[in-house]
Amino acid sequence: MFYVFVESNGKRVSLELVRGITEIQVIIEFNASMNRNNDARNWCDNIDLFIDYGTNSELLQGTYRIESSK
Amino acid sequence: MSEMQQTNFERTRCVNIGFHAVNLSYSTFSYSNAKYSRFSIVDFNQVNFSFANLQNSDLLHTNMVAEQLRSAISFRNARINKTLNMSESNLIQNGDVNCHIPLFKYWTLQLGQINIEISKENKSNCYFALQSYDTGAIMFQNVDISNKWDCNSWPRSEIVLSANMSMNVSIELRQIDDRHQIHSRKYLSKLYMILYNSNYIFCSMSL
Numbered sequence: 001m002f003y004v005f006v007e008s009n010g011k012r013v014s015l016e017l018v019r020g021i022t023e024i025q026v027i028i029e030f031n032a033s034m035n036r037n038n039d040a041r042n043w044c045d046n047i048d049l050f051i052d053y054g055t056n057s058e059l060l061q062g063t064y065r066i067e068s069s070k
Numbered sequence: 071m072s073e074m075q076q077t078n079f080e081r082t083r084c085v086n087i088g089f090h091a092v093n094l095s096y097s098t099f100s101y102s103n104a105k106y107s108r109f110s111i112v113d114f115n116q117v118n119f120s121f122a123n124l125q126n127s128d129l130l131h132t133n134m135v136a137e138q139l140r141s142a143i144s145f146r147n148a149r150i151n152k153t154l155n156m157s158e159s160n161l162i163q164n165g166d167v168n169c170h171i172p173l174f175k176y177w178t179l180q181l182g183q184i185n186i187e188i189s190k191e192n193k194s195n196c197y198f199a200l201q202s203y204d205t206g207a208i209m210f211q212n213v214d215i216s217n218k219w220d221c222n223s224w225p226r227s228e229i230v231l232s233a234n235m236s237m238n239v240s241i242e243l244r245q246i247d248d249r250h251q252i253h254s255r256k257y258l259s260k261l262y263m264i265l266y267n268s269n270y271i272f273c274s275m276s277l
Contacts, residue, residue: 012232013243013256019221021253023246024213024229026162028198030184031238032206043187044235045197047165050146050158051219052228053123054085054103 014052024049071111079104081223101223114138121223124148143224161213165233169196173209182207200239212246231258 026049030042077097084104095115099122108128119138124145136154139145146158160166163176173179173186182202189195200207219227231243240259247253 011258012230013258014228014230015243015245015254015256017215017219017221017224017227017229017245018253020247020249021219021245022214022216022248024161024215025210025242025244025246026213026231027208027210027242027244029240029242030182030200030207031240033200033203033238042200042203042236042238043197044233044239044241045167045195047160047162047167047231047233047241049161049165049213049229049231051144051161051215051224052230053125053144053219053224054083054105055226055228 016055017051071113123224143218161215161218162211167196167198169194173198177209177211180208180210181205184209197234233258235260 026047028044028047030044033042072092074092074097075095077094079097079099079102081101082103084099084102084107086106087104088108089110089112090108091111092109093113094117095113096117098118100118100120101122103123104127105123105125106127107124110128110131112132114132114134117138118141119134120141121143122141124139124142126147127145128149129139129145130149130151132151134150134154136156139148139150139154139156144158145156150156164171167186169186169188171186173184182200182205184207185199185201186196187199189197198209215229229243229245231241233241235241235258237260240257242255242257244255245253
């Protein structure tokens with residue numbers, strides 16, 4: 001049993017990390033195409049993968065200023 | 071300057087907090103989540119940042135040293151002094167497509183042929199380009215995150231993938247668990263798609 005997520009905004013995707021995850025696979029598929037020309041190449045670059053630690057939208061709501069009178 | 075020496079911020083949520091003109095020497099931020107926080111005119115002498123999250127934080131006007139930054143779990147997109155000469159590496163090896171690194175050094179080609187080609191717009195930039203248009207092509211890379219992420223310390227975390235790509239290219243982000251099973255997957259593409267019985271059904275275009 002595994003989960004498949006279908007949405008994509010064309011720029012970035014993310015998955016929540018859960019207990020037991022040890023490895024990430026990134027698989028790039030270039031689909032076959034009959035209409036190859038130099039102006040419409042199948043390409044990709046700037047592949048970036050990172051961990052967003054401590055994601056929680058409520059954490060971004062407050063702004064605090066720490067000061068003392070000393 | 072406010073005096074806050076030896077303050078214990080260990081494992082605290084310090085997200086989006088502003089510290090201005092504060093002496094924090096000998097304090098600890100170990101395992102604290104300090105992303106998006108702003109530190110200006112702050113004394114970090116002997117401050118412990120081990121495994122702290124400093125993503126997107128502003129550390130430019132501090133006396134932070136390289137050793138402190140290196141001890142953090144992440145400082146991605148943090149604003150730091152250029153003299154530190156440090157940046158956080160991409161978890162994907164050669165994801166930004168270095169023109170001088172062969173494809174096979176970090177990527178495994180599963181099907182077809184893919185070349186590294188020089189960008190017409192910028193000769194110092196390269197990209198992965200399909201060569202076998204009749205069969206298509208597939209390549210992949212595995213990333214071990216067992217020493218990058220600890221569920222107990224960072225229970226609410228996400229793995230994030232971004233890329234530039236043309237139409238007819240899709241990237242699968244796949245999570246593998248400690249039993250070597252696929253736990254979950256998601257697709258990045260210029261097309262919205264639904265996976266059904268291993269066949270892609272394209273629903274609508276995102277242009």
